[in-house]
Amino acid sequence: MTAYLKLDHIDKVFTRGAATTEVLKDINLTIEKGEYVSIIGHSGCGKSTLLNIIAGLTTATTGGVLLENREVNSPGPDRAVVFQNHSLLPWLTVYENVRLGVDKVFARTKSRAERDAWVMHNLNLVQMAHARDKRPSEISGGMKQRVGIARALAMEPKVLLLDEPFGALDALTRAHLQDSVMALHQKLGNTILMITHDVDEAVLLSDRIVMMTNGPSARIGEVLEVPLARPRKRLELATNATYLKCRQRVLEFLYERHRFVEAA
């Protein structure tokens, strides 16, 4: 297995005054190019912290992140993030939100006209070109998240980081958007790392599912391969034996062996 993205012995300890909390303990993971990996765990298990470490928004206490064998410890467009709450800038239009990143990343390599075309290309990929001059407050939650995805894709990241991208959406929109992301992954072959707490979402989208134990000191409990051929069809999978088995495995992990403790 060729390591494209490598998480190397990552520990994260939060210190507040004299109190220290170990959030993550000895996280090791290698991800291949083009792979779709999900990280699943109960809330508070530190999966978002882990994503922030990979994105460079937080630093690991010990250990590090290697992307193509180079250590990365500050944020950058090569690890673009799709944030849970879309995080579009409300004073910019849909187009300007995507353009912001494009202008920075391709400042030298693309001309103005090329950057404009590239923005529109990415808005087309997520079927949002029609709303280019709308402001985020004028479009629905699902549309905002589409724009968030376009903004991240437009930076041509080496790894696309999705932080519970569908968490704030209603079930219908979520399903629709999951299909879109699957289609994009199929088409563009991005390496994707997704944080989720939705078992079906994880099984449907991922090549591998990384299951995390409960915090504090969360570890990787188990890594499950999802040997389902792509393209995957939501309706057909509902009765697929492999799909159901994978789903069962994840559910068992989350609800039997690592039941969520409310008090934690």
Place this chain on the structure above:
Amino acid sequence: MNMPATKIELETASPVAAPVVAMTPKRPPRTEAYARMARETAVRVIPPLVVIALLTLVWELVCRRAGSALPPPSKVFKDTKELILDPFFDHGGIDKGLFWHLSASLQRVALGYSLSAIAGIALGVLVGQSVWAMRGLDPLFQVLRTIPPLAWLPLSLAAFRDGQPSAIFVIFITSIWPIIINTAVGIRNIPQDYRNVAAVVQLNPLEFFSKIMIPAAAPYIFTGLRIGIGLSWLAIVAAEMLIGGVGIGFFIWDAWNSSHISEIILALFYVGIVGFVLDRLIAGLGKIVTRGTAQG
């Protein structure tokens, strides 16, 4: 677990997305729209007019009697008719029409307020962005901002040895505090999400300032600017009474010294109107600039 329910929803969802239907509100006939507009205007305009009329009536009745200290509105109008009708005369010195007095005051305010807007936003950004700047400067600000505007005047006269820059300094020092404090709060309240976006996109500090900070904090900044303009108009009238020269403040003081009570009342009326207009101006500007920043 919500599995079975989710599945059923997904089945209905998967085939096609619902078509987008553009809705145009049904337009009522034009005359009806005008009638409604007139009604809405009347609702806003009539109550204050009634109140003003009643108050004027009471004032007239109270001050009409012989030996009353203040003139009734009818006398005020009679005494100040010339000033009202010709605000543009200029007989040299300080014997000028009210327009010139007001414009001199407004010029001082414009200069002092512009300086304080620039310095206030800059300091506010510094204090909002840097914890150390806040720790160092915030206590100082909290003490200095309680000093009454006029208390600065003797000191600034001593420093500048001239009335004009002193008055401008008083405007500056009066209006800067709310601008600093509100800007700092606005900067501190920039959501972490926007900072994360800026970090991922790798905006440099200058781009972060212009593309994230200022737009994100704009609603707060304009709150500060609006309080600031009100305070500077308050301060200029008081400061001008002391420094003399052309200006609405000294006009009032001069009228008092020559016992022209009616002129004082007229000047107060103008001061109120100008203050109101200034406030609306900044509020309107804020509305235009912060359009679209409401989160959704």
